[in-house]
Amino acid sequence: GAGVSQSPSNKVTEKGKDVELRCDPISGHTALYWYRQSLGQGLEFLIYFQGNSAPDKSGLPSDRFSAERTGGSVSTLTIQRTQQEDSAVYLCASSPNPRFTGELFFGEGSRLTVL
Amino acid sequence: AQTVTQSQPEMSVQEAETVTLSCTYDTSESDYYLFWYKQPPSRQMILVIRQEAYKQQNATENRFSVNFQKAAKSFSLKISDSQLGDAAMYFCACPRFYTGANSKLTFGKGITLSVRP
Numbered sequence: 001g002a003g004v005s006q007s008p009s010n011k012v013t014e015k016g017k018d019v020e021l022r023c024d025p026i027s028g029h030t031a032l033y034w035y036r037q038s039l040g041q042g043l044e045f046l047i048y049f050q051g052n053s054a055p056d057k058s059g060l061p062s063d064r065f066s067a068e069r070t071g072g073s074v075s076t077l078t079i080q081r082t083q084q085e086d087s088a089v090y091l092c093a094s095s096p097n098p099r100f101t102g103e104l105f106f107g108e109g110s111r112l113t114v115l
Numbered sequence: 116a117q118t119v120t121q122s123q124p125e126m127s128v129q130e131a132e133t134v135t136l137s138c139t140y141d142t143s144e145s146d147y148y149l150f151w152y153k154q155p156p157s158r159q160m161i162l163v164i165r166q167e168a169y170k171q172q173n174a175t176e177n178r179f180s181v182n183f184q185k186a187a188k189s190f191s192l193k194i195s196d197s198q199l200g201d202a203a204m205y206f207c208a209c210p211r212f213y214t215g216a217n218s219k220l221t222f223g224k225g226i227t228l229s230v231r232p
Contacts, residue, residue: 035222042224103165107159
């Protein structure tokens with residue numbers, strides 16, 4: 001399949017542990033986004049990568065959250081010292097068009113549960 | 116800053132009937148795109164329909180159509196001949212026109228649509 005791939009699909013961790021969530025975008029897509037979806041809430045923007053430009057990190061909720069994108073392809077979202085309020089579905093999306101006119105292609109998300 | 120408001124958290128429709136999902140937004144941009152996304156239980160967001168703000172004609176995709184009122188900043192989704200497979204969460208989204216480094220989508224909180232057989 002050529003869709004956006006995210007792993008793990010589900011992750012249960014203990015409070016205080018670090019977690020890494022991975023996103024493999026559609027090949028050739030230059031833009032990559034991370035969103036967070038908490039229970040009963042909409043999608044909260046976290047971070048956006050576009051080609052070689054500096055990422056837009058304006059949505060990251062705290063300095064415990066970071067993300068990187070290696071080689072313009074795979075991205076990893078890292079949450080350090082997880083808290084219970086970090087429990088959510090983390091959605092990754094990619095887009096082929098740097099001049100944004102069209103849709104985002106989403107993965108199935110990674111559900112994070114912090115005990 | 117952009118805001119997208121979906122004031123109805125839940126709606127229900129009888130199979131084969133028509134339902135309208137409401138959305139209002141606020142943006143300072145003059146040229147932009149609006150989207151409705153569907154999120155079934157599988158969690159994967161799927162684009163339902165797109166509207167270009169500079170076009171006066173409302174977009175239509177099979178059983179899905181929009182009522183776009185630019186002056187009122189309203190963008191509702193109409194689903195005709197509702198089917199059981201339409202049951203999902205529906206999100207309205209408005210982008211920020213590309214100005215350089217930021218072209219993220221702003222989403223509403225979503226509407227949970229149930230379809231009664």
